[in-house]
Amino acid sequence: MSVLNQASDGLFNVLIVLVRVIIRFGPRNREDLLRACGADIASVNAGMLTNTLNRWQELGLFETRDGMVSLADPHRAALGSTADVAEEQLPKVARTIALASANNLRFWENERAKSADLSRGVAWMLAQDIYELDTTTNGLQEQETLQFRGKTSTIVQNNTRWAGLRTWMGYLGFGREGSPWQVDPTEALRDALPEIFATDWTLPASEFVERAAKVLPVLDGGAYRQEVETALKDTAWVGPREGMLSTSLSRAVQRLDREKAIELKHESDTEDALSLSGSGGRIWRDITHFALTPTKAVR
Numbered sequence: 001m002s003v004l005n006q007a008s009d010g011l012f013n014v015l016i017v018l019v020r021v022i023i024r025f026g027p028r029n030r031e032d033l034l035r036a037c038g039a040d041i042a043s044v045n046a047g048m049l050t051n052t053l054n055r056w057q058e059l060g061l062f063e064t065r066d067g068m069v070s071l072a073d074p075h076r077a078a079l080g081s082t083a084d085v086a087e088e089q090l091p092k093v094a095r096t097i098a099l100a101s102a103n104n105l106r107f108w109e110n111e112r113a114k115s116a117d118l119s120r121g122v123a124w125m126l127a128q129d130i131y132e133l134d135t136t137t138n139g140l141q142e143q144e145t146l147q148f149r150g151k152t153s154t155i156v157q158n159n160t161r162w163a164g165l166r167t168w169m170g171y172l173g174f175g176r177e178g179s180p181w182q183v184d185p186t187e188a189l190r191d192a193l194p195e196i197f198a199t200d201w202t203l204p205a206s207e208f209v210e211r212a213a214k215v216l217p218v219l220d221g222g223a224y225r226q227e228v229e230t231a232l233k234d235t236a237w238v239g240p241r242e243g244m245l246s247t248s249l250s251r252a253v254q255r256l257d258r259e260k261a262i263e264l265k266h267e268s269d270t271e272d273a274l275s276l277s278g279s280g281g282r283i284w285r286d287i288t289h290f291a292l293t294p295t296k297a298v299r
Contacts, residue, residue, distance in 0.1 A: 002117045003059075003098065003118040004118055004161035004168065005161055006164045009051060010051045010054075012094070014052040016087055018049070018052060018056075018062075019071070019079065019086050021033060021036045022062075022070060023080075023083045024083045027068040027069060030069055059097050060103070061097055099115075099217060099224070102114075103116070107224070108120070117161070119224045120228055121155050121156060122174050123228040125183050126246065126248040127232075127248075128183065129247050130183040131279035144156075147233055166181055173188035174187075174188050174218070184248070184255075185249065185251075189216065189219075189256065190261055193261065193262065193292060196212050197292045198211075201292050203291075208289075209221060220245055243273070244275045245274055254276055262292060263290075264290060265287065265290070265291060273288045
């Protein structure tokens with residue numbers, strides 16, 4: 001089982017349909033659920049409905065009790081009571097499930113890895129210099145071959161899964177569609193702000209990054225990010241200098257500051273400063289504190 005092989009493991013738009021139907025009509029037996037999603041319609045790929053349901057039940061979004069398929073706790077409450085709200089909340093819920101430790105125990109394995117292929121792929125992409133990274137399939141494959149120490153540590157099992165990685169990264173808030181496709185964790189970080197700040201309104205820069213890494217372990221300092229970075233060749237990958245954030249995290253916090261979701265501060269009497277990095281190793285600015293903007297806060 002994995003996530004990135006879209007033909008066998010499902011698509012996010014199919015996941016949306018399954019969730020909307022369950023929210024609207026309530027728990028149903030498997031056959032009725034698939035039929036309500038259009039499985040009997042000639043133009044609908046019934047196999048894709050089945051594959052998506054199977055994968056996300058194994059990951060823990062769905063459960064079957066007494067023959068009835070429903071949303072599993074605590075995700076049922078997180079998705080809300082209407083189909084429209086559920087669709088809006090689904091990227092955050094799916095991201096939480098995919099990054100859960102229980103779904104990443106076999107981090108470097110290809111079999112029975114659950115969502116580990118997605119987690120290590122996202123972590124690897126976010127570790128790159130996003131201004132130099134060629135995000136085409138050929139470019140990513142060449143970069144992977146160049147950076148990894150051996151065949152036992154790889155991002156994807158085969159070339160077809162690069163498309164799956166880009167697709168899921170976009171849906172889960174770690175990438176941005178365009179020409180070219182871009183690595184950008186802004187949406188994921190924005191969704192995580194309430195968990196990062198919790199009851200605080202202002203955090204020292206280092207504490208913000210530490211908390212963000214716990215909520216999103218693919219970011220700087222996160223458990224999955226460290227797993228990936230340890231597997232990279234020192235001669236082929238150079239991480240951010242001490243006291244600097246990666247280009248991917250720098251992009252996200254800079255965008256959130258410009259959107260006034262957070263405020264980046266630099267207090268001259270504080271030594272605990274981190275630097276945002278831009279293209280070509282350029283330092284954008286130094287930060288000592290992150291503040292949650294009251295008008296953007298979600299409690």
